[in-house]
Amino acid sequence: MSQNKKLFYVTTPIYYPSAQLHIGHAYTTTLADILNRYKKLDGYETFFLTGSDEHGEKIEKKAKEAGVTPFEFTTMIVNNFKLLWNKLGIEYSKFIRTTDQAHEQGVQKIFSKLYHKGDIYLGEYEGLYCVSCEEFLTESQLDKITQQCLVCGNKPKKVKEETYFFKVSKYSQFLINYYNSHPTFIEPEARKNEMLNNFILPGLTDLSVTRTTFSWGIKTLENNKHIIYVWIDALSNYLTALGYLSEDETLFNKFWNNTNVEILQLLGKEIARFHTIYWPSMLESLGLRQPNKLLSHGWILFKDTKMSKSIGNVVDPLYLIYQYGRDVLRFYLGYEIPTDHDGKFSYEMFLESYNTHLVNNIGNLVSRVSNMISKYFNGELLSQGTLKNDLIDSCLLAIKNYQIVMNNYQIAKALSIVLELCNKANKYIEESKPWELEKNQETTQLHTTLATLAYVIIVSAFLLQPVLIDHAQKIADYFNIDLQNLTFSTILSQEMIYNKRIEKKANLFERLNVEQELKRIEAELNQ
């Protein structure tokens, strides 16, 4: 019965359709997709939300420059977002646009609810506003000498206007208590401490949540001079996407208003403040539960600086996908960029990582083992008693440990467990020397050795599925096995490897000449 199914709701930030997305954005969405696929593999019913954050002054300005309406402008870019997600194999359940009518109505109702609760009040705001980051800046967010925004480098402008405020100051104690009683609510821990020390403990100031100086936004029902300023609009998407306060709250009741659902929200560190302070306060004010975890990852740096359109150092994920395939990019993002600190991207690192792990380790293992089974056993292993040896023990332990770390959303660690297992299998070939067993006609021992290796490969393919969405099945194809038929419990039985046609096939991953590739990339990108 579906009511008994375990439930998982995962969200990414909704991206600004002001420019094309780069691999920094692809990173968050890929992590969400990997975790979502893992949860499905583990028997969960899931809901995976991503989308676009379309209102605000910056987009209004850009559309004007392009000579189109803001909606026409964002639609063009949103279509490119969807194309990218499609090429990257992102299986979202819903793509929300903040211009969707249902979202706009939902946000107005949320605003009214907060207002009637007494948590939103009219006042006047004077401050430095960064148009590019869509936020009012505090002293600590400004360069001391140039007075430029530390995140984007633009100069904020002085703004004074009538505005509604959200009474976040009222929630300071709630936040402190909640953080204390739920020690893993915000990860990594350093981010939680940063929020406490930089913002909460020095005293929270109420947040300006409406504007009157531009019109591209959602009007408040209370006062039509005011449009709801980006963050209340944007954060509400996580609820409106599920139909919160609409006529049909089925999804909301299933995936939010239910303490059994595991809710994971992914976000980059630059928007941690909004997600760890304002968002939990809004939820508390609305009388709603909190997510289980706010996972705030670091940045992908390109040569030590944050990738950004204005610096001109962005890496286009579509280029990498067209050149090397989506699995190679998904693997790099999942394995090489840990979530608890900043990670780096360079084309060289990308190519080296591919050669080391996908070609030399996994690809090599699959090709050697399938070749030997074709050659020595005419492509078929016959059923034998349960295999028991050190490599099998390592394999069973790997399955367990993989689940433990994936349940903690540690994708890089999970991948290192699988890579380590494949490394062990490659070593086992060197040590057991199947070619000598064949020469000495030790057929039983040879059969056991190759069956052990075949089993390890199928387990690895099974565990790699959330990341290598094309190649995991390609690996299993060598052994004529359909991964869709396997689960975390059936994978424990070794029977599936026997009495199948095991074939030698073209290489899984072709080795790349890094120097040559780098030259080609440079020539192409400079065109």
Ligand code: MSP
């Ligand atoms: N629209 C807001 C989010 C609202 S969520 C309710 C926004 N959008 S954004 O287009 O600027 O995207 C920000 C997200 O992109 C970050 O949170 C992060 O997930 C991702 N990244 C953008 N650049 C990045 C890197 N260089 N590295 C890693 N992730 C980065 O903020």
